Amino acid sequence: MRINDLSKEIGKSNRELLSFLEKQGRKAAPMSNVTAEEANLIRDYFKPKNTEASRVDKSKAQQDGAERAEMQGEQPKKKKKFTAVFRPENAQQIRVKNSGNEGAKPQEKAVTEKAAEKTAEKPKENVEKKPETAAPQKKPADSRPPIKTAVSSRLPQGRSAEETRLAIQSRLNALGNSGPRNGGQQRQGGYGNRNGQGNGGYGNRSGQGNGGYGNRNGQSGGYGNRNGQGSGPRTGQGGFSARPGQGNGGYGNRGGSQGAAASGDSALVKKTVSSRPNKNNFKDKNDKRHKTEDGFKSGGRNGRATRHPFIMPEKPKVEKVEEEIKELILPDTLTIGELAKMMKRPASDLIKKLFAKGEMYTMNSEISYEKAEEIALEYDILCTREEKVDVIEELLREENENPEDMVSRPPVVVVMGHVDHGKTSLLDAIRKTSVTSREAGGITQHIGAYQVKAHDRLITFLDTPGHEAFTAMRMRGAEATDIAVLVVAADDGVMPQTIEAINHAKAANVEIIVAINKIDKPDANIDRVKQELMQYELVAEDWGGSTIICPISAKTHEGIDNLLDMILLTADVKELKANPNRNARGLVIEAQLDKGKGPVATILVQKGTLHVGDYVAAGACSGKVRAMLNDRGMRVKEAKPSTPVEIQGLNAVPNAGEIMVAMDTDKEAKDFAATFISEGKNKLIEETKAKLSLDDVFGQIKAGEMKELPIIVKADVQGSVEAVKQSLSKLSNDEVQVKVIHSGVGTISESDVALASASNAIIIGFNVRPDATAKSTAEHEQVDLRLYKVIYQAIDDVERALNGMLAPVYEERVIGHAEVRAIFKASGVGTIAGSYVLDGKIQRGCKARITRGKDQIFDGELASLKRFKDDVKEVAAGYECGLVFEKFNDLAEGDQVEAYAMVEVPREKA
Numbered sequence: 001m002r003i004n005d006l007s008k009e010i011g012k013s014n015r016e017l018l019s020f021l022e023k024q025g026r027k028a029a030p031m032s033n034v035t036a037e038e039a040n041l042i043r044d045y046f047k048p049k050n051t052e053a054s055r056v057d058k059s060k061a062q063q064d065g066a067e068r069a070e071m072q073g074e075q076p077k078k079k080k081k082f083t084a085v086f087r088p089e090n091a092q093q094i095r096v097k098n099s100g101n102e103g104a105k106p107q108e109k110a111v112t113e114k115a116a117e118k119t120a121e122k123p124k125e126n127v128e129k130k131p132e133t134a135a136p137q138k139k140p141a142d143s144r145p146p147i148k149t150a151v152s153s154r155l156p157q158g159r160s161a162e163e164t165r166l167a168i169q170s171r172l173n174a175l176g177n178s179g180p181r182n183g184g185q186q187r188q189g190g191y192g193n194r195n196g197q198g199n200g201g202y203g204n205r206s207g208q209g210n211g212g213y214g215n216r217n218g219q220s221g222g223y224g225n226r227n228g229q230g231s232g233p234r235t236g237q238g239g240f241s242a243r244p245g246q247g248n249g250g251y252g253n254r255g256g257s258q259g260a261a262a263s264g265d266s267a268l269v270k271k272t273v274s275s276r277p278n279k280n281n282f283k284d285k286n287d288k289r290h291k292t293e294d295g296f297k298s299g300g301r302n303g304r305a306t307r308h309p310f311i312m313p314e315k316p317k318v319e320k321v322e323e324e325i326k327e328l329i330l331p332d333t334l335t336i337g338e339l340a341k342m343m344k345r346p347a348s349d350l351i352k353k354l355f356a357k358g359e360m361y362t363m364n365s366e367i368s369y370e371k372a373e374e375i376a377l378e379y380d381i382l383c384t385r386e387e388k389v390d391v392i393e394e395l396l397r398e399e400n401e402n403p404e405d406m407v408s409r410p411p412v413v414v415v416m417g418h419v420d421h422g423k424t425s426l427l428d429a430i431r432k433t434s435v436t437s438r439e440a441g442g443i444t445q446h447i448g449a450y451q452v453k454a455h456d457r458l459i460t461f462l463d464t465p466g467h468e469a470f471t472a473m474r475m476r477g478a479e480a481t482d483i484a485v486l487v488v489a490a491d492d493g494v495m496p497q498t499i500e501a502i503n504h505a506k507a508a509n510v511e512i513i514v515a516i517n518k519i520d521k522p523d524a525n526i527d528r529v530k531q532e533l534m535q536y537e538l539v540a541e542d543w544g545g546s547t548i549i550c551p552i553s554a555k556t557h558e559g560i561d562n563l564l565d566m567i568l569l570t571a572d573v574k575e576l577k578a579n580p581n582r583n584a585r586g587l588v589i590e591a592q593l594d595k596g597k598g599p600v601a602t603i604l605v606q607k608g609t610l611h612v613g614d615y616v617a618a619g620a621c622s623g624k625v626r627a628m629l630n631d632r633g634m635r636v637k638e639a640k641p642s643t644p645v646e647i648q649g650l651n652a653v654p655n656a657g658e659i660m661v662a663m664d665t666d667k668e669a670k671d672f673a674a675t676f677i678s679e680g681k682n683k684l685i686e687e688t689k690a691k692l693s694l695d696d697v698f699g700q701i702k703a704g705e706m707k708e709l710p711i712i713v714k715a716d717v718q719g720s721v722e723a724v725k726q727s728l729s730k731l732s733n734d735e736v737q738v739k740v741i742h743s744g745v746g747t748i749s750e751s752d753v754a755l756a757s758a759s760n761a762i763i764i765g766f767n768v769r770p771d772a773t774a775k776s777t778a779e780h781e782q783v784d785l786r787l788y789k790v791i792y793q794a795i796d797d798v799e800r801a802l803n804g805m806l807a808p809v810y811e812e813r814v815i816g817h818a819e820v821r822a823i824f825k826a827s828g829v830g831t832i833a834g835s836y837v838l839d840g841k842i843q844r845g846c847k848a849r850i851t852r853g854k855d856q857i858f859d860g861e862l863a864s865l866k867r868f869k870d871d872v873k874e875v876a877a878g879y880e881c882g883l884v885f886e887k888f889n890d891l892a893e894g895d896q897v898e899a900y901a902m903v904e905v906p907r908e909k910a
């Protein structure tokens with residue numbers, strides 16, 4: 001079985017398996033086969049250790065665990081000190097240079113390279129030396145560093161040195177005799193040597209000789225041999241190997257005998273050398289004709305080569321050092337072209353290979369990581385999924401703070417409710433009561449948030465429309481608010497926007513305090529409101545629930561103090577704390593460009609203290625806090641946690657919802673902003689990509705292991721809303737829950753889209769349309785907005801999406817029966833059951849039960865299915881076949897085989 005298949009089976013990566021095998025002294029590639037024993041060994045190793053075993057050998061288990069954790073890169077997650085962002089364009093590639101030494105470990109490789117360097121240097125060293133004196137210094141062949149060479153790598157493994165030598169010699173002889181070109185190549189050797197010695201007329205041809213060969217020594221084995229560093233076989237070349245150092249043989253020295261003496265370890269060497277032309281043909285380097293003639297002569301004199309003209313040595317082709325990719329880090333999706341580029345292979349290669357398998361792709365076809373891995377594995381390239389680093393998130397990530405540094409901070413409250421239920425009046429009432437109790441002058445300007453004092457404690461109110469507080473401000477996952485005050489008019493009760501507000505608050509996980517307003521009105525009915533609220537899981541405390549409900553009148557200010565008390569009480573329960581002694585961090589509540597002041601931003605400081613003069617960055621903007629105004633328009637020098645302030649000094653207008661951070665230096669702030677600019681766009685694209693769509697609900701669920709489908713339902717009449725809601729809810733089952741997070745009558749509004757975007761929900765509109773802004777927002781935010789005219793179509797769509805969402809259900813289906821009629825034993829395979837298919841068919845990869853008489857003796861997988869010697873996909877009734885069962889050899893004639901397959905079946909509706 002292939003390592004790749006095994007890795008899939010046990011849910012481990014190829015790399016882990018390969019490294020395990022390597023530890024066992026077995027080198028393999030992902031597509032290599034492993035024996036059944038090896039596979040079992042691997043399975044055993046990777047299967048979760050049981051407690052018994054771990055108790056018996058606890059230390060070993062721990063060690064194993066540590067090793068495995070190391071292997072799997074399991075480490076406690078902490079803030080990443082990233083230096084690069086991984087994207088498809090810059091996915092890392094781990095390259096292994098093809099030095100002819102494949103699979104060499106880095107250390108070995110270094111040694112090899114060193115050896116090659118030495119080799120390259122050697123001719124230089126020997127330039128000064130006389131051939132005679134150089135000869136004895138020559139190391140015996142066996143002690144030379146092993147360098148794999150082009151020649152030696154072509155030879156079969158396991159030969160004796162002598163055999164190898166002979167083989168190489170015969171190859172070289174063949175080369176020498178095979179024609180002008182080969183002759184030329186040999187001569188090139190001669191030139192190279194001469195360069196080393198500075199002999200002969202060609203000593204100056206360093207471009208041809210030294211340069212070419214010198215380089216090659218380090219790179220290509222073939223030439224490296226000639227430098228006398230090769231192993232046994234190379235010595236056999238005599239002339240070649242000895243020449244660089246000693247000036248023997250070939251053209252350089254003509255001294256065939258010298259050459260022999262120098263290399264001196266083989267008769268073959270002598271033969272080689274002596275068979276070479278040994279006239280000093282090239283004294284006059286400029287006389288090409290002469291040279292050629294001499295070439296003729298020498299050939300003739302040696303009676304060896306046919307008379308052919310001397311061919312000027314061609315500049316040796318510098319073998320291009322191919323970068324061989326062994327590992328790749330791939331993104332989730334990429335095109336065939338991109339993959340080919342990463343693999344350093346022509347895309348046509350990949351396309352052809354896929355085509356051969358019946359799969360049609362083009363350069364621009366987008367493939368998934370899994371497919372790319374499958375393709376790469378065929379080239380023995382290991383793949384790792386690119387780890388996505390959310391740069392912005394990393395930048396904003398905070399280390400846990402020391403609890404000792406934390407002090408209480410004021411609660412941040414937002415007021416929400418249906419139109420005209422009295423939100424503004426309530427805020428005014430609160431402000432008035434608190435302002436009068438504070439300094440005169442009141443609130444001079446609107447900055448989107450303000451603080452009031454109640455019982456000498458501060459409360460921060462955000463004066464923004466509810467859904468904005470929960471959506472825009474949750475953009476970066478930072479919760480702006482601690483408490484939501486839901487205003488419901490006592491005379492009107494729960495209305496659509498009330499429900500919307502409840503859903504928004506719930507989605508944001510914010511504590512809700514209900515303020516039943518307008519209790520001064522004669523038709524006010526508090527109990528009715530309480531009753532209605534119960535439908536939304538807001539049960540009053542006095543009714544046995546846990547929701548704080550405060551009857552108030554914004555007009556008469558009745559109950560306002562009580563409401564403030566309740567807010568403070570809730571804050572106490574929530575133990576809202578922050579560390580004021582650190583660099584500030586806050587949220588942009590709103591921002592605009594002021595003609596006189598330039599960009600101004602209202603910041604809600606959430607942690608630390610913001611000072612005038614601090615370097616800050618907020619999203620793509622940065623600057624130095626030039627001036628700071630509080631909610632009453634007074635200049636302040638610092639702002640502590642939960643304080644809203646308007647700051648000036650930013651270089652641009654930031655978006656509401658961005659996180660503002662104070663930095664130590666101007667450069668840090670600028671770098672932060674620069675990262676936002678570069679990453680913001682990508683982040684946005686990815687975020688919108690991640691938005692849930694009914695079409696790819698299954699894929700997304702799979703990816704995120706999400707088992708909940710949030711839906712917003714809007715319809716023209718309440719009856720339809722209820723009908724759609726109920727039908728959708730019925731689609732829920734144990735595994736997936738359809739959650740209608742919000743529903744209502746009327747046009748699909750921007751607020752619906754905002755909620756859908758924040759909650760990653762799908763909007764279903766029945767007989768309604770989105771308004772213009774909702775439509776454009778939905779497009780921008782990539783919210784899946786589906787409009788239907790018939791209810792069952794809506795239900796159908798969701799149901800189909802859900803079915804994809806569900807884990808498949810498999811059912812056993814018997815596909816055929818066979819009878820064992822003969823038994824064969826094959827080494828390495830096990831027992832082959834020669835069988836006759838009685839009915840149905842036997843399919844490759846199916847499962848089988850074997851019965852002998854009344855006893856079932858096996859139930860497992862069919863390991864192989866053959867017709868004669870060929871593996872086949874299936875064998876039909878009436879034919880004979882060879883069956884091998886996974887890890888089961890105890891077969892006998894007459895055994896009955898029942899083949900079955902596990903097939904996916906549609907789920908029953910809940």
Ligand SMILES: Nc1nc2c(ncn2[C@@H]2O[C@H](COP(=O)(O)OP(=O)(O)OP(=O)(O)O)[C@@H](O)[C@H]2O)c(=O)[nH]1
Nearest residue numbers: 418419420421422423424425517518519553554555
């Ligand atoms: N009788 C009475 N009227 C109130 C009370 N609170 C608000 N109102 C009136 O109700 C109307 C709407 O009040 P707003 O405060 O504007 O309501 P809102 O919820 O802010 O309205 P929008 O800003 O349009 O969403 C005004 O005419 C108020 O005077 C109250 O406690 N009692």
